[in-house]
Amino acid sequence: MSDQPARSSAAIRLEELLALNDEIGALIRAGVPLDLGLRQYGMINQPGIPGEYKDRHAISVALGRLSNRLADRISSGNSLQAAIDQEGDHLPGIYRAVVEAGIRAGRLPEALEALSVVARVLLKLHRQIVAALIYPAIVLGMVWLLLIGFAEYIIPRLLQTWEFLRLDPGPAMQMLVLIRDTLPYWGIGTPVLAVAAFVWLQIAGSRNSATPAGRLVASRLYRFAWIPGVVKNYDYATFLKILALLVEHETPLHEALVLAGYTTGNRDIIRDSSTIAQRLQNGDSLQESLKSATRLPRFLRWMLRTGEENGKLSETLKLTADVYEKRASRRAELLRVVLPVVLTIFIAGSVTLLYGVILFAPLRELYDRLGDPVLR
Numbered sequence: 001m002s003d004q005p006a007r008s009s010a011a012i013r014l015e016e017l018l019a020l021n022d023e024i025g026a027l028i029r030a031g032v033p034l035d036l037g038l039r040q041y042g043m044i045n046q047p048g049i050p051g052e053y054k055d056r057h058a059i060s061v062a063l064g065r066l067s068n069r070l071a072d073r074i075s076s077g078n079s080l081q082a083a084i085d086q087e088g089d090h091l092p093g094i095y096r097a098v099v100e101a102g103i104r105a106g107r108l109p110e111a112l113e114a115l116s117v118v119a120r121v122l123l124k125l126h127r128q129i130v131a132a133l134i135y136p137a138i139v140l141g142m143v144w145l146l147l148i149g150f151a152e153y154i155i156p157r158l159l160q161t162w163e164f165l166r167l168d169p170g171p172a173m174q175m176l177v178l179i180r181d182t183l184p185y186w187g188i189g190t191p192v193l194a195v196a197a198f199v200w201l202q203i204a205g206s207r208n209s210a211t212p213a214g215r216l217v218a219s220r221l222y223r224f225a226w227i228p229g230v231v232k233n234y235d236y237a238t239f240l241k242i243l244a245l246l247v248e249h250e251t252p253l254h255e256a257l258v259l260a261g262y263t264t265g266n267r268d269i270i271r272d273s274s275t276i277a278q279r280l281q282n283g284d285s286l287q288e289s290l291k292s293a294t295r296l297p298r299f300l301r302w303m304l305r306t307g308e309e310n311g312k313l314s315e316t317l318k319l320t321a322d323v324y325e326k327r328a329s330r331r332a333e334l335l336r337v338v339l340p341v342v343l344t345i346f347i348a349g350s351v352t353l354l355y356g357v358i359l360f361a362p363l364r365e366l367y368d369r370l371g372d373p374v375l376r
Contacts, residue, residue, distance in 0.1 A: 016063040017095065018123075021116050023067075024080070025109040034080060039071035079103075097262035101242050104259060105249040114241045115263070118234045125230065125332050132340040136347040143351050147179075148187050150358065155180045158362055167369050172361035179358070230335060233328030235266040236300060239273070240321035248314040254280040268295035300324075 027037035066087070073083035081099050084091060095115070102111030155176045162173060169177065242263045246256035254277035261273030272293035279289035286308050290301045300320060307316025 017091070018116055018119055020063060020067065021112050025112045028109050034071070034074050038067045038074070094263060094265040097259065098242065101246060101259040101263050104251055105245040107245045107249065110245060111242060114238060118238055121234070121329070121332065125336065128336050129339065132343060136343045139347050139351060143354070144190055148183065151180050151183045162366070167366070170365045170369070172365040176358070176362055230328050230331045232266070233324045233331065235264040235269060236297065237321045237325040237328060239264045239269050240300070240317045240324065244314045244317035244321065247317065253286070272296045
């Protein structure tokens, strides 16, 4: 059945959701009825369709079923927003918020496009970060295996040499004894800790999503603690773009702020935009309402106030969105360039230091003992 609960359906990947996003925007611009367009799109995603009719990078069976479910609901008289809302948690809350904001502004294609641009940039950044982590992960795995071999075969021979020469073990040799004696613990514990860390990052990423908005890319990006600056700037850009569309369509400012906040999935933006909206409804001016929005950047608040005072709020919001989008793009590009270099240097340097200490410290200690006049 097309209206089965979303939880019984296969999960939709971000790439697939973006493909559907583009399809809906194209159908609206072309004036094609959504139910017909989505049903046609769903047909080419079903099993058994020849490969030449498919874009294998953007479609899947799950996406085809989603398209068919949406088409069935729209054919039954539901709006696009209602059809998407019936998917529940199967689709990110941020996606539902963007659709609602786009429909309210009468500019759904532009709203979907703003979301697609940000999501694609962040998805590309995620892939490049993962690629940058592959080499350090391989190096660390090899270090772990080599250290096991060193503890299993080399350290016992060094200890036999010290016993043969009847030398008292110094700090370096005591370190080797400790490595050998703890081999069962770190040899097994290292991969266990690595798996546990991966699982923890997965859980932490899912908890970072805002409720009820839900991030579009939370499970992919927010597990990394070193890129929130990039994502936050894209959040601000999305917030301002959607807010500009709503204001341009003469949506009441307090409603526009709440809708635009939820399109980011950012908890800080959602809280501050809701606070501003509540104070506006209570009769406060925008200038007074912005004073309580301490989580939003000072520049963003100042531009909001300036745009409203000049009577050019929509234009000011668009210009400010460009500022944050360019800032995020510069940081993302810097991260793409710097991160692989930093990781390589850090991993290579750490490995070199580790093996230098483990291998050469005992040898130097041995030479010092053999050169001791007391032993002659």
